[in-house]
Amino acid sequence: MACVNGRNTDTLYELSVSAVIDSYQCFKNELRMMPENVMFDLYHKLYTEKRLCLLGLELSEIDIFSRLLRVSSRRQVLLRMFQKFDDLAGVIVGTFLLTPPKIGSNFELHSPGLDSLMDHGTRVSRDLALCYARKCSIVKSNPTARDMLIDLGLRLGGFLSDSGWFSDAEKVLISCRDLCQSTDATPRYWKKTLGCCHKLLHVQTASCNYKGAEVTYQLAIDILDKLQKASETTNFAGLFAEFSALHFSRSDYNEAYKWSTEALRHVDTELPTKVTVDVLRHGAKACVVKRDFKKAGLLARQAVNLSKDAFNSEHTKYADALVDYGFYLLNFDSVQQSVLAYETALDIRREIFGKINLHVAIAHEDLAYALYVHEYSSGRFLKAREHAEKAIEIMSRLLPENHLMLASVKRVKALILEEIALDTVHNNTRMADLLRNAEDLHLSALKLATATFGEKNVQTAKHFGNLGRLYQSMKRFQDAEAMHLRAIAVKEELLGPEDYEVGLSVGHLASLYNYHMKKFRKAEQLYLRSIAISLKLFGEGYSGLEYDYRGLVHVYHALDDVDKVAEYTYLLNNWKLHREFNAHLVAPPTGLSEEPLQIEQIKAQFFDLCDTVS
Template sequence: MEENSCPLNAPLSLYNIAIKQLSCNIGCENIFKNVYRDLPNHVLFDLYYQMYRDNLLSVLRKEFSNIEIFSRLLILPDRKVKLLQCFQSNCYNTNADLITSYANKCATIKATSSDKIIRDLIDTGLRLGAFFSESGWFVDSAQVLYEVELICTNNLHLPFAEYKLLDCYHRLLHVQAVYCKFDDANNTVKQVLQLITKLRQNDKCPNVAGLYTELSVLHFIRSEYDKAYHWGVKALEHVDSSLPPSVIIDVLRQASKACVVKRKFKKAYVLIRYAVNYTYEIFEDLHPKVADVLMDYGFYLLNSDSILSSVKVYEEALDIRKQIFHKDNLKIAEAHEDIAYAVYVNEYTSGRFCSARDHAEQAIQIMEALIPTDHLILASAKRVKALILEEIALDLPGVNSQSRDKMKILKEAEDLHLAALKISLNAFGEKNVQTAKHYGNLGRLYQSMTEYEKAERMHLRAISVKEELLGDQDYEVALSIGHLASLYNYHMEKYREAEKLYLRSIAISLKLFGESYSGLEYDYRGLVHAYTELNEIYRMIDYSNTLSNWMELREQIVRGEDFPIRNNNTERMSLKETLNKFFSMS
């Protein structure tokens, strides 16, 4: 029997019956016989998967804890999703066993070991580290990859060692970046750049598109958007069709995200649309890479003001991750958080925040079970929940501004915002976009709590930091300006100051998003209120008409909004055409 024959999901056959019977025998005897391990890799995995379906988890755990066995399963790309599904039933115990087992094998490597033994052990570690990373177990992934790094650096005399070390750094940098281990990531970056320089001096440097993408990811997470964009573009310059599909997809989707935060939406769209279509061509619908690219597509849609479409795409990504991963998984928590924020934005005017709150709370619950309470990842989820709670408090029916129920919810929101701010300050310091966002969020909250002077101080700090880091024409600056204008307009009776801020916010929004941008509504309404209070009737009427025209235009845009997840156009651009179009755009 060939290893790639008789897949388990084929119609009922003798093969399926045999696999099922073997699993039943194991269940009766509660032992896995050595002879079964001599089966070809694909057949052995199908047996393991049937055991998972038959709930033979204790036996399965013993098998998966054996690095010799598990390394055979890691080389089966067509079984990856099923491996993720059945492995996670035991992951919290099995991970540690596998790491120990791999470390013990690494310790047996001697100077007399053959090149093949060393290379195979490195490859096993790279696959295991990637498997843990893809599963959201970043700490476990890093532990394995540090072992790989040590083997490589101890065997640099071997012809393949430097290339394997570069591959290791690629994977390790990703883990360190997404898990916010910035000091460790900085050290890895130094090692990466030194190794690339060394290889280039010897005219043997491999393609570095994937590595440059991880540099972009690192700077993106640290809110260093200029650097994220720089490395994202450099990665694109090295992309070609000879790269593995997963690397091509990662390069395109990360470069798209970098374009989004630089407000280069047309360029972002070219990249993310190709990435989505290409991912569906390469991978089955139920695959982690499909969920990853949909998360980034949702990010593009949300930030480019296609809010309802973003919610639908995020929900599709969450559904895929739920089918692959255990419910207590950081990948699922991430999707819950992003949906929570998208739903919050989408329902901002309706007041229907129950779904958003539920997703935010699920995200926090999962994260608190998996990571330290002061982790930067958790700060973001707390911020989202606090925003939602504030709106829920403001929409409570039949309560005054100082009601007990309202103030209780607002106090909970304040605690969450302050906790998130503290984490951000510890991680980034004062001069960071994320820190500035927390200041702005506190400004809005203190306005809702009728603490207007505190609100003003928070808004001014947010504006100052954002202007210093992003310039005076950025979307984030416009957002904070609009919030300060609202404070002056509705609560502090500083109508002239509010007018200036509203006009400035409108100018930035029109420049970046156009006349149909959803955020313009609040600025237009604010100006109508300010001019009413100033008794400037003609200007009030003028902006009332502007608001009315905006509402008609916005209704048309929303009604006509159509961003399908898949593009069925058979004449889609090739990778080369996509890149040429990207680089030809201003």
Template structure:
């Protein structure tokens, strides 16, 4: 056994690394591995030994070690090497290791022996569930946290145990909501609320800012935006400087997303820029997966705020981090590909160059198909993006020697859109924004397929649902109105109807985004065509001039600085947020 005690030297780090290297070489090439001797090492030294084993392609031995819950629980305590642990663990999964099964089986055995159930056991389950959540292995996180709940229920229901149970519900809700397990998430949400009431009666409430942010996240993924925004505000009210920076970042991220879908961009920008600045300082490296999570939400803000090119750059950076940590066959990487594909699709919408968007969405779908059930909502979301891209490629086809290509692409797009609609309907029902979006997508597709009456039905259904849920002046309503106006204008020759819809769309977009918003181009072009067809030259020239003015404003726009570099005091940010309400 090597002696790791450091002697006085000019470069103790090099000596330490040399010792680690020699130990790993001995284990892998000379088969000199004695568990008993190595496991007496401190956690951080043992971690370095295991990570070097991963670097040297000793996954067969690393898998055996990490499959033992006692060993892996020690690795979970080495916080400063979390990224390396996620990276090596993902490699074990990719190698078809049964490591997940062994760890969960090891933890499940603990609940069979009541004498072993204590706070240490509960904390281990929470740490394991947290790690699985971080890696995107949500179904495994849920299994572990189910066991944690059982153990908490078996213990005396002290305030300390109830607080641990609430933490368990919080982590499980994160997994269920993110993994689109909405029925299970609703149950956990209700249990958590009941427990909050019980703890309040006992005067033992912990800080609920993080929990309320997860409540907001649940309503966000269910497209119930008013509730998401309300819970986000509640979470911000409870946010304190003495909370861990990681929690502050998570709360700010979720609150920003809730503001984006409510089109409260001043509030959203304030929060997400603070989150990005805090995350960059907290993780001190742009290679941490949690930093990529923050960038994904920042990209979401930029894309919706009409800073499309900047959003592409941010999504590219986030995906690069995720690929470096998780390589492939991981849900975080697939989501990164999908988000980037959609941003590229929007960015190149007017150019017709969809190769990069197509490549990224295909990469996302391939990963989802390998790791998800075929009817999973995440896979349906990716296929929706693919359908949008296929439709545009079909419309831009110039190869007249193969007239069937366009029909085949549109037919494939229709199949994907219908599949996504069916899954959305099953998950959310008819009265949901996501379901309405799918109707709108089908409306655009049928317009491309020259099935105009069917297209009108889809657009009207989308508008009705969106108006009922979001009100008549929401961006989503304007989007669907603009699509219906296009149908009336260019295909059904109902120019007066198109005129009213275009003007309504312009009014909404001007109020939400201002007079340099990119989407105004389509409305202005539409009205120019309407008045040309109606032989109203004076009004046509008026909108032609507005179009020129719009283009000038777009050309002189100063790009926003992508990465913010200043951190404001938290109380200042919170005060500014509520001043904007």
């Protein structure tokens, strides 16, 4: 950038780019012969000038898009170009309605390019996927072209996955996988197939396609076995992390932990930083659900620090790391800090992906649930409801109506509506309407979860427990008891008698017996069990202890046990002191500024913790 009389002026190169774009129709064919970095700048100029019709047509051509993908240093820019079509097209249409363009201008309202952009990028994404599949069908007899097309499939599938267009990413990667398998059965192509399985498994897990993911998982296991028998070695830390993510999403937490640990063992300094961050993130989540918070905190913090150091605080990978750090904080009872992490992640994703995108929807859902937990005692749930409804709106526009991703966010909204009904609504009719709405959402979510996982699954059990709480609010106490008992039975069978999820359901059943069914001795035993689990996992300052201590004070008042009332009143007051003390010890997560540890240091600390536990 040159400077004249204190004012910035365009460089000669920038002036040249502008001149070419001003005469785009004349130079259109020549653009495609430019070096890739120059070609990228020219198309980016179309983007910044909001010439979306032309840009959409160009990006829909796979030969052009494949060259843009090779400019790896501009990947975040390409994500913005690909994703912001919906926002920019909306601006253009609004401008057109207010001020129609002059006759003879090169803006065409009904051009195919604008149609594709107005469809939130789905036609561009779909066109690329279809074109790639066609290329795969005609190239199998040409080894050189086949290898180039496999590499393109990995890049294109990965990009569409990063963009949140999971359906089209899956189509590309399945075509790529089939092309890999049509080659000679050699270790070289086995490794290419595993690379495809890595990306495909990520897409299928993220989009809840568990049947497809199981096929991909078994294929990967079979190829790993072949490579081992052939004495072929390579680093599959990223693939093992995706194995962990799949098992985590299906609530198979022991397998998730096993594979995340295996992934961490294989991490070394030769791996791409993006893969290392993913290994740390998935490992942190697996440790969280195993309630191993020291390991989880180590991995989650290092994922945030490493992603911020290697990329920047506006990068998609940093947002991913913050989401999983927020998950750790929420489960570790640092709820306010969790909200801050989720808010920052949502801001980053909206800036990159625009408003209508699955990555953004998931961030809205995560924030909605964190806000629900944070405001549980205050009763201020409007902001949480706003984010839940925004997530549902986005997912409903992008997914089939029976998609499993909607089950999770419907559950969150139902929880919020129930609390709004109980805490902020004094009109009985309005309250009943909100509770019925919540029931419909819970039942819909339960149906989707049961169809996918069956009844004996942690996710399904959570829906049983949520219905139990709702029926308690609706004064359907027998139904509430039945649902709580089903939740406890499934969780105990899958997780063991001392898991956090079991303690949660036990505490909810205790509340039902205490406040509504007057079964005080049963309530007493359940409260004591819930307290024991919470103390073991979280210590004396855990937030959930408040409800158990208050519940026991109520029980012993009802049983006229004065000594026990005094004992648990004292414990309740002591709990408040712990909470006030701990509130000053935790720094906001978005303020993390420590230098990331070397990967060998992270591994040494992690496995030292493993040895300490064993």
